[in-house]
Amino acid sequence: MAMLPLRLPTIQNWSCHNCSGCCRQHLIEITDEERQRILDQNWQPNDGVPAGQPVVVPHHSSLFRKSYRLAHRDDGACVFLREDGLCRIHAKFGEAAKPLACRIYPYAFHPSGSRVTVSLRFSCPSVVANRGKSVVENRDELKSMQRLVVPDGTEMLPPPRVSQREKVDWNDFLRFVDCLDDVFADDDEPFIERLFRALQIVELIEQSRFHLVAGKRLSEFLDVISEATSEGDLPDPEKPNHAAMIQFRLLVAYYARRDTVADLNAGFAGRWRLLRAATRFASGRGNATPLQDCFHEIPFETIEQPFGGLPDGTDEVLSRYVRVKLQGLHFCGAAYYDVPFCEGFQSLALIIPSIFWLARWLAASNDRSSLTLDDVSKALAIADHHHGYSPMFGSGSFRRRVRLLASSGDIARLLLWYSQ
Numbered sequence: 194m195a196m197l198p199l200r201l202p203t204i205q206n207w208s209c210h211n212c213s214g215c216c217r218q219h220l221i222e223i224t225d226e227e228r229q230r231i232l233d234q235n236w237q238p239n240d241g242v243p244a245g246q247p248v249v250v251p252h253h254s255s256l257f258r259k260s261y262r263l264a265h266r267d268d269g270a271c272v273f274l275r276e277d278g279l280c281r282i283h284a285k286f287g288e289a290a291k292p293l294a295c296r297i298y299p300y301a302f303h304p305s306g307s308r309v310t311v312s313l314r315f316s317c318p319s320v321v322a323n324r325g326k327s328v329v330e331n332r333d334e335l336k337s338m339q340r341l342v343v344p345d346g347t348e349m350l351p352p353p354r355v356s357q358r359e360k361v362d363w364n365d366f367l368r369f370v371d372c373l374d375d376v377f378a379d380d381d382e383p384f385i386e387r388l389f390r391a392l393q394i395v396e397l398i399e400q401s402r403f404h405l406v407a408g409k410r411l412s413e414f415l416d417v418i419s420e421a422t423s424e425g426d427l428p429d430p431e432k433p434n435h436a437a438m439i440q441f442r443l444l445v446a447y448y449a450r451r452d453t454v455a456d457l458n459a460g461f462a463g464r465w466r467l468l469r470a471a472t473r474f475a476s477g478r479g480n481a482t483p484l485q486d487c488f489h490e491i492p493f494e495t496i497e498q499p500f501g502g503l504p505d506g507t508d509e510v511l512s513r514y515v516r517v518k519l520q521g522l523h524f525c526g527a528a529y530y531d532v533p534f535c536e537g538f539q540s541l542a543l544i545i546p547s548i549f550w551l552a553r554w555l556a557a558s559n560d561r562s563s564l565t566l567d568d569v570s571k572a573l574a575i576a577d578h579h580h581g582y583s584p585m586f587g588s589g590s591f592r593r594r595v596r597l598l599a600s601s602g603d604i605a606r607l608l609l610w611y612s613q
């Protein structure tokens with residue numbers, strides 16, 4: 194059967210620079226076939242795998258199913274990570290012998306009607322820094338991956354809903370996506386203003402009905418609301434109320450978490466630390482409890498004071514981030530807990546003030562009271578590690594939090610408040 198054409202994020206570059214970040218942060222679940230293949234590879238101490246070190250370990254087990262993952266060493270790294278940052282399986286048996294999840298990262302493939310769209314995970318520092326070959330130059334490699342991960346019949350999958358009430362066909366769904374992408378493509382406007390406008394457009398879409406508006410008329414409607422939101426200045430920053438701040442800080446605490454093997458093994462002590470951190474984040478009093486080594490105990494008051502604006506380069510990295518997620522449909526539907534377009538975009542918008550908050554925490558942890566682009570880039574990688582991947586973000590309580598902050602106008606308030 195002919196493969197569906199790929200829709201690629203043409204604004205993004207990437208090549209692996211062997212920083213080994215993904216081999217330390219991610220737990221790689223493997224199929225039964227991959228488990229058997231790795232066991233058959235018969236790893237020995239002279240391959241660099243110590244005697245008695247398991248190479249695969251149970252991941253989740255239930256009455257009906259037991260799953261496995263690659264084992265990690267005591268220092269947290271994947272058992273197959275070599276000192277030079279390369280993979281032992283790749284070096285000894287070739288790329289095809291690695292688990293599929295390792296081969297695909299940081300790419301993600303999503304259904305897009307008669308095409309398949311490609312996004313990237315910004316948990317990889319090379320993606321954040323836009324380092325390497327253009328994604329378009331990687332097309333042949335992506336085609337090979339597509340053969341492995343995209344099942345037949347993908348073109349039959351329906352598009353995500355537009356809102357809780359509205360659904361349209363793929364052609365019209367992509368008109369909504371393109372409308373938002375066009376907003377972020379306008380480099381002349383500061384990123385914060387573009388995101389503020391996009392939130393207004395999404396609010397209008399959420400209030401509208403589309404059963405009589407399709408095709409060319411839908412494009413005209415989107416042009417009109419896009420034009421209408423381009424007028425007027427941004428309001429003055431206003432701190433969200435106490436209830437909204439509690440909801441927001443709890444969200445930030447989840448983005449600030451780590452879920453490496455060391456955290457999984459932390460047992461009761463780890464759960465106690467998370468509970469204590471959540472209580473502190475909800476109250477916003479005292480010091481923020483560090484959930485990763487890069488964060489120190491810093492008073493909430495310090496993190497939440499103005500930080501002198503955003504550093505140069507922030508607009509480029511964040512608008513590229515939002516555009517890759519939009520073009521790659523990495524914010525709603527099958528790629529994001531099956532949430533509708535509007536809710537998915539609101540969730541994507543909410544990650545931005547969360548990134549600013551984490552960037553301030555990183556800066557304050559290094560005794561600085563202003564941000565660098567490195568703070569923003571690191572905060573983006575930390576937050577995107579979870580976005581769309583941690584089951585918690587798809588839970589009912591999480592989704593209610595996003596809807597509450599969106600309907601009260603607090604996503605826009607948080608955005609303006611933390612960009613100062």
Ligand code: SF4
Pocket residue numbers: 208209210211212213214215216298299316317318319320
């Ligand atoms: S995090 Fe990115 S650059 Fe680093 S090893 Fe993984 S894929 Fe390569």
